[in-house]
Amino acid sequence: MKNLFSAEPRASTPLGGLRGRLFVLSMMTFVGIFVAVWVAVISADIGYTTGEAIDQAIHSPEIRAALWLSLWTSGVTVTLGLLFAVPMGYALSRFRFPGHAIVDSIVDLPIILPPMVVGLSLLVFFATGPGRWIEEAGLRFVFQPQGIVLCQLLVSASFGIRAAKLTFDGIDPRVEHVAMTLGCTRAGAFFRVSLPMARRGIIVAGILIWTRAFGIFGPVMIFVGTAPFKTEVLPTTIYLELSNGRIEAALAVAVLMLALASVALVGIRMIGLRESS
Amino acid sequence: MIRTEQLRFAVGSFALQDVSLHVAPGEYFVLLGPSGSGKTLLVECLCGLNRIAGGRIHIAGADVTELEPRLRRIGYLPQDYALFPHETVAGNVAFGLKHRRLSGEERQQQTRHWTDRVGVTHLADRFPGRLSGGEKQRVALARALAVEPDVLLLDEPVSALDEYTRDTLCRQLHQLQRDTKTTTIHVCHNFAEMLTVADRVGIIDRGRLLQVGTPGEILQRPRNRFVARFVQVGNLLSGRVTGGDDRWLRIVGPGGAEFRAVAPPGGTIPEDLHYIIRPENIALSAGVPQETREGATVLNGAIAEVVDLGPLVRVTVSCGGDLDLLVSLGKREYNGRALRCGDRVHVSIAPEDVHVLED
Known part of the structure; x- marks a missing residue:
């Protein structure tokens, strides 16, 4: 590989x-x-910023709620994102099907589009028939925390799919062929050979999804609003603090995000990307 | 053990065309052809990695044409070995055993048995990234053999190795095949490699199986010009038939030299044809040879070139006109004669050693 x-x-x-x-x-x-x-x-x-401002930020119930919301929504987004990224990356890498080039382009759309457009499009979609039907069926997204996950997923999954595809492109299909002659089904060859070989690439895909999801702001504000303790995530907090002229508080939250992101990225790289041999 | 009937498969503008092949149980069969001739495609079809467009494939008496690779009972060693980089050597060898109903202990014993057989037990805990080319080849071979396949398919198994390692591993491959009696198809483009291992050989070019026979048959009796060139017959000549009888054809070759050849059985013989004379079948002497075989052609000429090939010496004798003949001498035979460029010599060629090609 x-x-x-x-x-x-x-x-x-x-x-x-x-x-x-x-x-x-x-x-x-x-x-x-x-x-x-x-x-x-x-x-x-x-x-x-000052230590006092950071201390206040850490102890503020509103910021704590936003932090927790940011963490769990981005965590769920990474899980869902990888759930799409791995099979889609594999399918785009290995299979040639009608419309392959079109699907490939659709995957790239969220990378090119301004994130704000995603929030706006989602809002419009849930105002139309199919969207209303989904909401009426009990899957509520508009102005709900679940909507944050949907926004994050639509904006960030493409980065993971692209990384996963690149990873599978780098794995020689012959290793799967050999596995199939050794008793594996096609799915068995994927799970026993390709997936373990793609481990590092999948971790990178997860990192890309998370970094994008954790920092997302525009589409979240449009689609789910900025309700404190409900739909306010850390980037929204920064915006709100800035809007209220509390620049120290905004910076304190920004530093908090930087620290969290740094710890997470370094940690994942150290644990996940170690050489296995 | 393995039989294909009229196998057809196309990819882009290239196609395997009606390949019919039969490899007997316990036989070591070599599929020899130049790069791009379709050898690997054919092996992939036998493995079930390509869905064939026509024909049938039988392994051990069963029609496996529609079977998945895992159900064909084959061992496959691809080019570059395709070892699993996330598994250790032992993990690679044991990979196929996990699909068998074996206890953990039995699996370990089997793994140990095959790593012992190919001499990689001391590397059992290493990952493939830290193995040499020869070690990787042995591990891949053990992995393929560990599942006790009916047929072992080796796709250029030693082509990435240096000449010494290649020769050593070829001899070990041959010995291992003799011991296990596993029916083997070995794909290669190297003539010397084929000679080391093959019971029989099939020559393939542009998706067609051109000739199947023992190495001796292929060397001495190539069917056509492609096979003759590919197995390096040495003297590939064109000529015109000027007469003949029940026993021999009379052919006038380059420079007006007349050869007699055994008439090929059946079919019409074209007036203009190609024929070969192997260098080791030409007798060379300083004077006019006293004893020659019946119907032999005797020509005189001058030595134009002497090339020392190690155990053999290749002498080019210029017989006038456009006729240059390559003559192969054993080193001892050559040393006893002290031939030099420019020496006048005679060559004699028996009719049985002039082989007429089909096209």
């Missing part, structure tokens, strides 16, 4: 002379600039 998401060094370092070193330096310059800009921005956030 192509090691698409390896944390290990990819290639040896051949002797390159002065030109070789200049080449490496030019590449690393871009890495340095990118990292420096982000470090500067995050440092400014941290520098601007």
Whole structure:
């Protein structure tokens, strides 16, 4: 399998002379600039806020509720997102069916579209016949916490599907063929060979879905509103605090989100992307 | 043990065309052909990895044409081995055993048995990423054999290895096949590899099975020009039939040299034809040969080139006109003669050694 998401060094370092070193330096310059800009921005956030503001944010019942809502909705979104991403990524990678190119393009739509459009489209959809029927059947989404999950899923699943497809593209179908000659059904070959081989890629797919879902703001505000203790997620809190002129509080929540995201990403990478051999 | 009848399969503009093949129980059959000839496609059809468009496939007497790969009782070793990177060596070998009703202990014993047989027991806890090419090949072989298949299908099993390892593994493959008596189809494009292992060989090109026979038959009696070139007959000549009788044809070849050839059985013989003379079947002498076989053609010429191939020496004798003949001598035979470029020599060729091709 192509090691698409390896944390290990990819290639040896051949002797390159002065030109070789200049080449490496030019590449690393871009890495340095990118990292420096982000470090500067995050440092400014941290520098601007105070320990007291962060402490207040942590102890505020409203922010705690928003934090909890953000965590559980994004968690459910990751689960549902992977539930779609793995089979869809596999199907798009392995099968050629009528409309394959169209499905491939539909998967990319949410990546290209402004997220706000997703919220607006959902609102319109649930105002029409099929949408109303779903709501009347008891599956309520508009202005409900479940709606947050729906927004997050529609916006972020595509990133997971794309990552999963790339991963399965990198797995030689012959390993499945061999498994099938060794007694596996086609599904057995998938579960016993391809899925374990795709582990790292699927973890990356999960990370992509989560990062996108955790930070989503526009479509959530349009589709479920900003009701405190009900549909207010952390990005909404930042917006509301800013709107009320409480910039320190907004920054405190932002720093909280940064810390949470950093811990989650580093943790997942350390646990999930370890080399197995 | 394995039989195909008029097997047909197409992918894009390429097609396997009416491939009929029979491999006997316990036989080591080599499918030999150039790259892109359809060898791998044919093996994949036998495995059930491609749904064939026509014909039937029988394994061990049963029609398996519509059966899934898992039900065909085959062992498959693909190019690059396709080891499972998330499983250890032992895990790879035991993979197929998990579908059998074996206790954990029996499974371990079987795994140990096959890792012992191919000599990889000391690597049992390693992952494939940390194995050499030869080790990977052995593990893949053990994995395929562990399920005790009726037929073992090896797709270029040693082509990615260096020459020494390839030769060693080919001999081990042959020995293992002799011990287990597993009917084996081995796909390759390497002539020397075929000679090391094959009981019989089939030559395939552009999706057609051109000739099946023992290595000796293929070498000495290739059916057509493609097979002759592919098995490197050495002297592939064209000529015109000028006469003949019940026993021999008289053929005038390049430079006006007249050869006698055993008339091929049945069918009409075209006036213009191609024929081969294997280099090892040409007798070379400094003077006019005193004894020749009945009907032999004797030509004189000059040595144009001498190439030392290790155990053999290849001598090119220029007989005038466009006729250059390759003659193969054993090293000892060559050393006793001290031949040099420019020496005048005679060559004699018996009619039985002039083989007329079908096209």
